[in-house]
Amino acid sequence: MTEYRNKQWIYTKRPEKLVDNTHYTLNVATLQTTDLKPGQALLKSTYFSIDPYMRIQQSGKDTWEEPHPLNIVQGGAVVGIIVAINDSDSSLQKGDWVLSYTGWQEYAITETNTLRKLDPKEVPVTTALGILGMPARIAYFGLIEVGKPQKGETVVVSGASGAVGQVVVQIAKIKGCKVVGIAGSDEKTSYLKETLGVDEIINYKKHPSAIEIQNELSKLCPEGIDIYYDNVGGYITDAIFELINLNARIIICGQISQYSGGLDNPEMGPRFLHKMLYKRATIQGVLARDYNHRMNEMLTEMTPWVQNKSLKYKETIIDGFDNLPKALNMLFHGKNMGKLIVKV
Numbered sequence: 001m002t003e004y005r006n007k008q009w010i011y012t013k014r015p016e017k018l019v020d021n022t023h024y025t026l027n028v029a030t031l032q033t034t035d036l037k038p039g040q041a042l043l044k045s046t047y048f049s050i051d052p053y054m055r056i057q058q059s060g061k062d063t064w065e066e067p068h069p070l071n072i073v074q075g076g077a078v079v080g081i082i083v084a085i086n087d088s089d090s091s092l093q094k095g096d097w098v099l100s101y102t103g104w105q106e107y108a109i110t111e112t113n114t115l116r117k118l119d120p121k122e123v124p125v126t127t128a129l130g131i132l133g134m135p136a137r138i139a140y141f142g143l144i145e146v147g148k149p150q151k152g153e154t155v156v157v158s159g160a161s162g163a164v165g166q167v168v169v170q171i172a173k174i175k176g177c178k179v180v181g182i183a184g185s186d187e188k189t190s191y192l193k194e195t196l197g198v199d200e201i202i203n204y205k206k207h208p209s210a211i212e213i214q215n216e217l218s219k220l221c222p223e224g225i226d227i228y229y230d231n232v233g234g235y236i237t238d239a240i241f242e243l244i245n246l247n248a249r250i251i252i253c254g255q256i257s258q259y260s261g262g263l264d265n266p267e268m269g270p271r272f273l274h275k276m277l278y279k280r281a282t283i284q285g286v287l288a289r290d291y292n293h294r295m296n297e298m299l300t301e302m303t304p305w306v307q308n309k310s311l312k313y314k315e316t317i318i319d320g321f322d323n324l325p326k327a328l329n330m331l332f333h334g335k336n337m338g339k340l341i342v343k344v
C-alpha cells in the first residue's frame with residue numbers, strides 16, 4: 001500500500017466580481033492505492049487547464065448546467081500520469097499520460113473509462129489542453145460548421161491571441177479568408193500578425209469604446225464583415241453590427257468581458273437586431289461539449305497540422321500548485337498568451 005499526501009483547492013465562496021484566492025481554501029487529504037476499486041486508476045496531476053468557463057460556472061445561476069457546487073474540489077481538465085491502476089481489462093497502464101477531468105488536486109482516483117490516453121511521442125502532452133483539446137474543438141467546429149468560411153470572406157475574431165482565438169484565426173487563414181484579429185496588447189497583436197499570419201490587427205485597449213473599434217474595423221474591413229467569431233462580448237462585439245454583410249454569421253463562443261459580475265447583472269448594450277434583419281444575418285451560440293463525439297475527426301485533421309507546424313500555438317505555463325487561483329484570475333487581466341496552464 002502506498003499513501004499519497006493530496007493537496008486540493010476547494011472552491012468555497014462565489015465571487016461577485018473577479019475571482020481570486022479568497023474564493024478558495026487549500027486542503028490536504030490523503031489517498032491510498034488500496035482505495036482503488038475495480039475499473040479505477042490513481043493519477044498524479046501534472047498540468048492543470050485554466051479556463052474562462054470556470055468563472056461562468058461560479059455564477060449562482062444555471063448556465064448550460066447547474067452552478068459549480070461550493071465546498072468541493074474545483075473541477076477542471078488535467079493532464080497527469082497513472083501511478084496505480086486496478087483494471088486488467090483496460091489498455092491503460094501505470095506510467096501512461098492521460099487527460100482527465102479530476103480538477104485542482106495533486107492526486108485523484110477516477111474511472112479508467114473516462115480517461116483519454118496521450119502519446120508524448122506524437123505531440124507534447126500539454127496540447128491535449130489547448131491546441132488539440134477543448135478550446136481547439138470549439139474553434140474548429142464553431143468556425144467550420146457554424147461560420148462556414150468561404151475563400152475571400154472577411155473574418156473578425158475577438159480574443160484572437162487566446163487558446164480558442166489562436167486556432168480560429170489560423171483555420172480561417174487555411175480556409176482562404178481575410179482575418180482581422182482583436183486582442184489586448186501590442187505583444188499579442190504582433191504575435192497574431194507576425195507569427196500567425198493574421199492580415200489586420202486591433203489592440204482594443206487603444207480604442208476603448210464601441211465607436212472607436214467600429215472606426216478601426218471600417219478602415220480594416222472595406223468589404224464588410226462576413227463572419228464574426230466572438231470570444232469576448234461587450235463593447236467590442238457592439239462595434240461589428242454596423243459593418244456586417246448580407247448573410248453574415250456571428251458565432252458566440254464566449255463573452256469573457258461579462259463573466260466577472262455581468263452575467264448576473266447584465267449591462268445594457270445598443271439594440272442591434274434591426275441590422276440582423278436587414279442583412280439576414282445569423283447569430284449562434286456554440287458549446288465545445290456538443291462536439292465531444294467528433295473529437296477524433298478534429299484530431300485526425302489537426303494533429304498533422306500541429307506536427308508539421310502549419311498550425312502554431314503559444315502556451316503560458318505557470319509553475320506551482322499553490323498558484324492555481326491566481327492563474328484563474330490572470331485570464332481576466334489578459335496575462336496569458338495562448339493556452340493558460342499550471343504545472344506542478
Ligand SMILES: NC(=O)c1ccc[n+]([C@@H]2O[C@H](COP(=O)([O-])OP(=O)(O)OC[C@H]3O[C@@H](n4cnc5c(N)ncnc54)[C@H](OP(=O)(O)O)[C@@H]3O)[C@@H](O)[C@H]2O)c1
Nearest residue numbers: 052162163164183184231232254255256257286287288334
Ligand atoms: N463555447 C465554448 O464551448 C467555449 C470553449 C472554450 C472557451 N470559450 C470561451 O472563449 C473565450 C476564450 O477562451 P480561452 O480559453 O481561449 O481564453 P483565452 O482567450 O486564452 O484567455 C482569456 C483572454 O480573454 C481576454 N479578456 C479578458 N478580459 C477581457 C475583456 N474584458 N475584454 C476583452 N478581452 C478580455 C484576455 O486577452 P486580451 O489581452 O486580448 O484582453 C485574456 O487573455 C472565453 O470567453 C471562453 O469562455 C468557449
